[in-house]
Structures are given as C-alpha cells and as structure tokens.
Amino acid sequence: MAEEYTNQNAKRALVVDSDPAVLQAIKDQLRNQGFHITAVDTDTMATEHLKSEMFGVIFVDHDLGGPAGGIKLLELAKEMQPDGSRLLLASGVGVDDMTRIVTKGLVFRYLTKPWMTNDMKVAALNAAERYSLRKEIDAQESRIHTLTEKLQIAEQAVSQVNANREVGEEASEDSETPTAPAPRISVS
Numbered sequence: 001m002a003e004e005y006t007n008q009n010a011k012r013a014l015v016v017d018s019d020p021a022v023l024q025a026i027k028d029q030l031r032n033q034g035f036h037i038t039a040v041d042t043d044t045m046a047t048e049h050l051k052s053e054m055f056g057v058i059f060v061d062h063d064l065g066g067p068a069g070g071i072k073l074l075e076l077a078k079e080m081q082p083d084g085s086r087l088l089l090a091s092g093v094g095v096d097d098m099t100r101i102v103t104k105g106l107v108f109r110y111l112t113k114p115w116m117t118n119d120m121k122v123a124a125l126n127a128a129e130r131y132s133l134r135k136e137i138d139a140q141e142s143r144i145h146t147l148t149e150k151l152q153i154a155e156q157a158v159s160q161v162n163a164n165r166e167v168g169e170e171a172s173e174d175s176e177t178p179t180a181p182a183p184r185i186s187v188s
Helices: 022-029 041-052 069-080 095-103 117-174
Strands: 010-014 036-040 058-062 085-090 107-112
Touching: 010 022, 010 041, 010 069, 022 036, 022 117, 036 041, 041 069, 058 069, 058 117, 069 085, 085 117, 095 107, 107 117
Parallel strands: 010 036, 010 058, 058 085, 085 107
Antiparallel strands: none
C-alpha cells in the first residue's frame, strides 16, 4: 500500500555556520516562523545530524571550514537527503562559483550575508513548501503505481474469466441444449 503523505519534516531546519552570532540570528528568525532548528558550527556535526535526522530545509555557510567546506557539505546533503531544500549563506561568492553550484543542483536558494529579515523568512517558507510538495508528489506517484498494479491484476482476472466463458460457450455449442451467450465482462 502507498505511504500516506505527511509533512512533519518540512519545518525542520538544519543550520550550519561557524559564526555563533549568525546561528543565533537564524534560530531567532526561523523559530518565529514555526521552524524546529538544529544549529551546528562544523561540517562534522552537520554530517552526524544528516545521518540520523530528516530535514526539510538545510542552510549551509559557504565559507564553512574553508572556501570549499560549505560546497562539500551541500554535495553531501544532496546525496544523503535529496528532497531537502538546501540554501547557501554567503557573501562574496563569484558568478563562476555560483553558476557551478546552481548547475550541480546543490542549492534551492542563495542568501547573501547580511540578509534582510523578510528575505530569510520568504526563503525559509518557500524551501519548506518545496519540500512538502516534493514529498506529496512522491506519495502520489507511489499511489498511482500501486493502483496501476491493482488494475493490471484485475484486467488479467477479467481476461481469464472471459476466456473461460468462451470455452464454456464453445462446449455448449457442441452439445444439443442451446444456451444464451454469457455477457462479456470489462474493467473500466
């Protein structure tokens, strides 16, 4: 049976930044929007949380542990939780770097530091909605697959019944007692 859709993880956010002030600011802003936040300051801690928990929204600092640290974590997050909406927090990212990041599908959105409060709010809510929609689509596709399989089984059963009736009709034609032909069954 298909899994029922729930969005319990949509407003679960992982925030990864080495600056305690940034972590606190994001936590304060997202809690006001109903998010449950896990805030960590290293990629190692973030990886442990990604292994054990599901997040609808993942914020990663571009400069985490060096210039490529945030990108490596985004790649890992994409591999471990592909449906999660990943957001990059950065300042001074070049156009070429940003193009590579977007081309690889590593991020849903990019926010510059410092960000406007409303931008953070909108980005987080959009990311949570994106996650919810992806999960809902997955659940509906699973349901369609299950119903398709059931329909194929029903069609096979109907075909078998109709084949058995035809054999019975042929046998009755050979006998002396006339019988009315049985109606054909169809699945619609």
